Amino acid sequence: MTGADELTGSWTPGQADIDNANLTRFTAWLGETGRGEFADYQELWEESVRDVAWFWEAVWHFFAVRSTTTPETVLASAEMPGAQWFPGLSVNYASEVFRHETTDRPALVAVGEDGSTDWSWERLREETASFAHHLRTLGVKPGDRVVGYLPNVAEAVVAFLGAAAVGATWAVCNQDVAVPGVVARLGQLEPVVLVASDGSLYNGKRVDRSAELAEIRSQLPTLTATVLVPRIGLPAPDDVTPWAEVLNHDVPLQITAVRFGHPLWVLFSSGTTGTPKGIVHGHGGVVLEHLKYLSLHLDLKPEDRFFWQSSTSWMMWNLLLGGLLVGSTIVLYDGSPTHGSTDHLWQVAADAGVTVFGAGAGYWLSCAKEELRPGRDYALDGVRAVGSTGSPLPASGYRWIQQGLGRSVPVVSCSGGTDVVTAFIGGCPLVPIRAGELNVLCLGAAVEAWGEGGTPVRDEAGELVVTKPMPSMPVFFWNDPDGEKYRGAYFDKYPGVWCHGDWLTITDRNSVVVHGRSDATLNRMGVRMGSAEIYNAVEGLAEVQDCLVVGCELDDGGYWMPLFVTLTDGADLDDALRDRIVAAIRTGASPRHVPDDVIAVPGIPRTMTGKRLEIPIKRILLGAKASTVLTPSAVDRPELLDVFAGYART
Known part of the structure; x- marks a missing residue:
């Protein structure tokens, strides 16, 4: 048996890994349905970006996405920005979630510093139905904005799904964002309903957010209602509806079908150089992209328990919720990631039975620096893959994750962004991983590295560009009627080509090394x-x-x-x-x-x-x-x- 210190961070899939991979099943289905035969991943990727309409039509049918009509046209216009995907189709994110309802396993596990609660699919559906009904009684209609001031609790998931079911557009800020930052983000959306918690438990302390909530409400003049989630047990003000009252509706879940590009949620740029830009994503694009990435790249299965440490303000929270789209149990954590000790998240993962565990690169490096051995200290035999994002993870981080667990697992680093709420570059269960490298360009992502002359380069660093559209690219920026901000964010340098602002090298093995932001070179x-x-x-x-x-x-x-x-x-x-x-x-x-x-x-x-x-x-x-x-x-x-x-x- 290999000792922990001999583990290198690299990984090669075994035959069982390949045979059991969702991507193997997808590739076989492509052949069975006459869509093409592919010898390896690289061949499949090349076809997926040569003909993006072919690829996303295949994704639609493979995952049997529900719609009121059958897709006749996949890509009406490939021009960027402004690509037109699946015109005439009606979908809803919430429909794709609740098609997986089962009594075999919980929908989610909500973990806090004060314990954990399993949420059945039945409970998630019933509370979502009640919240959606409450929104409709308030007069909320498709296109209205419902926003949250919430930590990573189960009620945040319910509020989002309820808003999606109505066709309302969702946005949320975590409670560690200061009041001016919350107002700068949520205020520009002119929301009609705010869902907030009274506070949170963080690093052993009870954090009362009632004063901040009052200030936020006073600066959102378009609000017609506020709902309060009792995280720390404070009473709701007289003009605020307690969460318990919202749940006093025994109603079926009613889901409104919306057009493919109908705004699902608004995510925000960091806002370091001005008002945060509101990046709007559509129902259909998010559904397709998250099904593709989580199932085919991260290899999530219904029996998995999927945990990615995140706040509600980070796009990884949105990607974590996507685990419900493939029927996995998602694990939420509300609290300090180092509560009591640096390895606290590993304890959370062990207690929740996590099988796929992700976090920011900074967390893994903190664990490595202390030379922790969580595999020795916690019951982590079920963890079969570890994910990393947020910043490039060095080879030493890959090595430590395997050494910390005491066994070889795939370390799946990914690189993407809020802009597309997914990864351009990530993992593949069929391709070996070399420590310090991301092993594949993602399917349907026509990513290239461009040198100084605007031409593709290999084995040398260049700008990360995307030459063909992806369904989860923004449908628009908020308060950007002529698209000037949108074009300026990605298309000024190379008209018609998405320039992401990252600097990367695509190796002769088709793996990728991400060097950081190109403007910080x-x-x-x-x-x-x-x-x-x-x-x-x-x-x-x-x-x-x-x-x-x-x-x-x-x-x-x-x-x-x-x-x-x-x-x-x-x-x-x-x-x-x-x-x-x-x-x-x-x-x-x-x-x-x-x-x-x-x-x-x-x-x-x-x-x-x-x-x-x-x-x-x-x-x-x-x-x-x-x-x-x-x-x-x-x-x-x-x-x-x-x-x-x-x-x-x-």
Whole structure:
């Protein structure tokens, strides 16, 4: 038996993995129905992007998506932006969820720091039916906006599904978003109904959000009703409907069919440089994309228990809900991921019987830094795959996950975004995984790396572009009637081609290395390198808790590349540690990209979804005022910006 320390992070599927994969079943079905024979994944991917209409029509029929009519035209217009998918069809996300109702397993497991509750499919349907009925009694109709100020609790799922069933458009903010940030997001939608909880339990503390809720309500003048979910047991104000009253309806679930592109939900950009952009996705596009990604790439099955640590403000919450579309049991967690200890999420996974477990790359690296061994400490034999996203996961992170579990499992890293509420690049159960690499470009995603001349490159870094439309691309941006914001976000650089803003290398093995944001690329002596390469090298040091690197072009033609580090408790940035940091970068990344200065700071500010603020910090260091490059409500610790402004002055 292989020892934990001998595990490399790489993985090769066995014959049983291949035989049992959903993708194997899909490929066989393509042959049986005369749609084509494919020798391997690469052949299938190439056909899926050569003829995207063929591919998505096949996805529609393979998953037997319900509609009032049979699709006659798949892609009426392939122009980007503005592609027209499945014109004339009517669908509803909620219909695709409840077709999987069963008594064999729960629909979801709601976990908090105070315990967990299994929700049967029957309970989920009944509460969704009651909430949808309540919305209709309030006069809510298709296209109206229903919004949430909610942590990751089961009632957030119910509220979303109830809104979807009515045809209303959903949006939600987690309660760690400050009031100005909530209003900046939800206020622009002019919502008619707000669903909120009275607070939450976080890191052992009871967090009362009643004052924030009152302020939010006062700044949303279009509200006609508010519903209160009792997370910590506070009474509802007189003009607020308690959740229990909403459930006092014994009614069947009524689902309104809507057109394919009818707005399902609005997700928001980080809002670091202005009002957050409202990114609108449609029912049909989300259904097809999530069925494809979760079933064919992540290989979720009805018997799986699917857990991805997320807040309701992050697109991974929306993807987690997609587990219901394939009949899996989804696991929600409301609380601190490190409550009591860094490995707390592993305990959650063990107690909930999780089989597919995902989290942000930062969490896995925190566990690795402490050399935790959750496979020894918790009953995790059921975990068969681990997912990672949010930032590039270095090879050391892949290795630790396997070593932490004490056995080889596929580590499925994925890269995509809020913009498409899915991944462009992800996993495939039929293809080997090499530690530090994403093993495939996703089906139906015509992804290329483009060099300086706007031509495809291989085995060298380039811009991530998508040359053909995907159904889950935004149907529009909110308050963008002429589409200017939408075009400016993705199509200004290459008209008609989606430019995502990431920098990647597609290898000769067709795997992918993501280097980070292309606008944060480090250009030292004419050699470009992604910031992720620096982070991968530095974050392996036990003394470094977090870090941020930027490259600043100076007025005199010079180039200043500082590395800011936050140290673990008890560590000191002395000459010896500086030398070790430099050596790690020199050997693990590039001798040309050794920083000019290594500077200790009390923390690294990030967006509310955990992304480093490389470009705003760079602009602050070059003399811009923080107020002109950042919206404080979009930053987790805005007080840290003053630290970087101080370095701009000195």
